[in-house]
Amino acid sequence: MRNVYVLGTGMVKFGRYPEKTVPELGGEAALIALKDAGIAIKDVEMFASGNLYQSNAMVGQRILQQIGQTGIPVINVANACATGSTAFREAFMAVASGMYDVTMAVGVEQMGKQGLLGGAGGGDPAYATEGKLGSGLMPAVFGQAGIEHMRKYGTKLEHFAKISVKSHKHATKNPFSQYRNEVSLEDVMNARMVAYPNTLYMCCPTGDGAAAAILCSEEKLKQFAGGRKRPKVAASVLTSDPYTDRDLTLPDVSTLTRRASKKAYEIAGVGAKDMALTELHDCFATAELVHYENLGLCGDGGAGEFIDKKGGMHPSLGGFSPVNVSGGLLSKGHPLGATGVANICEVVWHLTQDDRAKDRQVPNAKAGQAHVIGLGSACTIHVLTI
Amino acid sequence: MAEQAQATDSGPRPLVPFLKLGASPHLEGQKCTCGAIFLDPKRIACSKCGTAGSLKPVQLSNKGKVYVFSVVHQSFPGIKTPYMTAIVDLPEGVSVRSTLVDLDPLEAQKNPGKVFDLPVELVTSVVAKDREGHEVVGFQYKPSR
Numbered sequence: 001m002r003n004v005y006v007l008g009t010g011m012v013k014f015g016r017y018p019e020k021t022v023p024e025l026g027g028e029a030a031l032i033a034l035k036d037a038g039i040a041i042k043d044v045e046m047f048a049s050g051n052l053y054q055s056n057a058m059v060g061q062r063i064l065q066q067i068g069q070t071g072i073p074v075i076n077v078a079n080a081c082a083t084g085s086t087a088f089r090e091a092f093m094a095v096a097s098g099m100y101d102v103t104m105a106v107g108v109e110q111m112g113k114q115g116l117l118g119g120a121g122g123g124d125p126a127y128a129t130e131g132k133l134g135s136g137l138m139p140a141v142f143g144q145a146g147i148e149h150m151r152k153y154g155t156k157l158e159h160f161a162k163i164s165v166k167s168h169k170h171a172t173k174n175p176f177s178q179y180r181n182e183v184s185l186e187d188v189m190n191a192r193m194v195a196y197p198n199t200l201y202m203c204c205p206t207g208d209g210a211a212a213a214i215l216c217s218e219e220k221l222k223q224f225a226g227g228r229k230r231p232k233v234a235a236s237v238l239t240s241d242p243y244t245d246r247d248l249t250l251p252d253v254s255t256l257t258r259r260a261s262k263k264a265y266e267i268a269g270v271g272a273k274d275m276a277l278t279e280l281h282d283c284f285a286t287a288e289l290v291h292y293e294n295l296g297l298c299g300d301g302g303a304g305e306f307i308d309k310k311g312g313m314h315p316s317l318g319g320f321s322p323v324n325v326s327g328g329l330l331s332k333g334h335p336l337g338a339t340g341v342a343n344i345c346e347v348v349w350h351l352t353q354d355d356r357a358k359d360r361q362v363p364n365a366k367a368g369q370a371h372v373i374g375l376g377s378a379c380t381i382h383v384l385t386i
Numbered sequence: 387m388a389e390q391a392q393a394t395d396s397g398p399r400p401l402v403p404f405l406k407l408g409a410s411p412h413l414e415g416q417k418c419t420c421g422a423i424f425l426d427p428k429r430i431a432c433s434k435c436g437t438a439g440s441l442k443p444v445q446l447s448n449k450g451k452v453y454v455f456s457v458v459h460q461s462f463p464g465i466k467t468p469y470m471t472a473i474v475d476l477p478e479g480v481s482v483r484s485t486l487v488d489l490d491p492l493e494a495q496k497n498p499g500k501v502f503d504l505p506v507e508l509v510t511s512v513v514a515k516d517r518e519g520h521e522v523v524g525f526q527y528k529p530s531r
Contacts, residue, residue, distance in 0.1 A: 125514075127401060127522060129524075130461070130462055131458075131464075133402065134483045135458045135471040136483070139456075140456040140471050143456035147455065151499075193459040195458050195459060195460070196495045197456075243422070243433050245480075246481045248425075248426075249473050249481045250473045250483070
């Protein structure tokens with residue numbers, strides 16, 4: 001395995017772009033990343049494209065139609081919410097293996113203003129189980145994950161609500177964020193309940209967006225970086241859910257995250273304490289809380305106390321172990337396929353003191369991690385160091 | 387998504403294949419020699435140990451205990467909210483997801499601790515009519531008296 005570096009990154013602000021197509025959004029992010037890397041599309045030897053909703057429609061090739069059809073190998077990746085990060089991992093492995101020197105990963109999604117995710121299916125609607133056999137929709141699924149934590153450790157609604165307050169506060173400093181409004185604890189607690197304990201502000205929005213990364217070998221880094229510091233991908237881990245007793249009725253997002261986390265820290269030779277920042281998969285406030293423990297940012301059962309002591313908050317707000325300084329999925333947004341690459345962009349920007357993170361820069365950032373969960377399930381963790 | 391039940395007669399049909407109707411409605415799982423039990427979807431080999439040909443039908447208890455729940459306030463058009471969704475643990479060591487009935491959802495939100503480990507039992511009701519006019523029967527859990 002060779003060392004792999006992130007030479008360039010690009011991101012299209014998450015939001016709503018009904019006037020654009022998926023390949024246009026993805027192409028825009030790719031062009032920004034290429035410019036940031038100081039290379040052209042002709043320098044890219046392999047491309048992994050992540051998109052979920054058009055996964056049968058050759059999105060990667062259509063992105064190249066937008067920015068330059070060079071005939072390189074293209075892989076189209078779909079892995080639920082871990083789609084973008086899995087595409088990044090494909091591009092990483094292509095360089096690590098020694099097969100290619102410069103690769104590109106793009107994550108892109110256009111969701112529009114659709115409603116709740118999941119639960120729909122073909123066939124006679126009389127046999128659709130949603131609402132008749134409980135709920136398989138994401139707010140309830142992740143609501144139960146939070147309630148399981150309440151059951152085990154006495155966690156309160158306030159703990160989940162505080163996560164949403166933090167996310168929104170962080171997002172005010174991120175121009176790439178879909179929402180940049182602050183909310184108070186009362187706003188969050190009194191907002192419309194979607195699925196207990198997740199109120200509206202504890203659920204991530206739907207949206208459109210794209211992010212891209214250029215990866216390269218050490219040799220190409222010397223050639224293209226021109227003395228600019230670029231982070232190393234210190235670990236790239238992908239897990240699926242192993243059999244656990246309730247996984248099929250109560251999706252278990254913890255076991256595969258814990259496995260991935262342990263392996264990622266091992267490979268990278270760092271620990272949770274070394275993480276200057278963590279971007280984790282806060283599709284719901286309840287999810288963020290359980291991942292504090294899953295990623296070792298606090299001990300088992302310690303998430304409530306961690307939150308009360310301002311764990312996860314940006315150091316400029318008096319916090320420590322900052323989590324989702326970008327605003328996270330809750331505020332920055334969650335265009336499914338784009339999320340995994342955007343999280344990596346955020347970590348890169350802090351490690352390289354990029355202007356794109358200047359108002360929220362985490363001090364002395366030498367290592368950071370990006371975690372994603374795709375329900376069904378897939379978990380990726382990327383640790384970056386500089 | 388559950389596969390649709392096969393037609394056997396002109397009578398009611400189960401919402402999901404693992405619900406067995408008749409005089410005493412119950413759930414039927416597949417049990418592996420390793421002890422793991424599966425409800426849906428039907429397996430061709432064991433998810434836990436990977437053994438093929440080891441799965442046999444097993445009738446499951448109609449009584450269980452609530453592990454966790456949520457109260458759904460927003461759903462698809464036509465679905466009445468709020469309602470309670472729950473994960474129910476059965477004594478055989480398998481868990482089932484369904485709707486909890488005969489409980490006040492808003493009260494449960496105020497006192498979630500009262501719902502954990504609540505003994506419940508399976509009930510059935512007609513939940514829809516299919517395109518061919520058959521009644522579709524689903525199952526729910528209600529507190530045991």
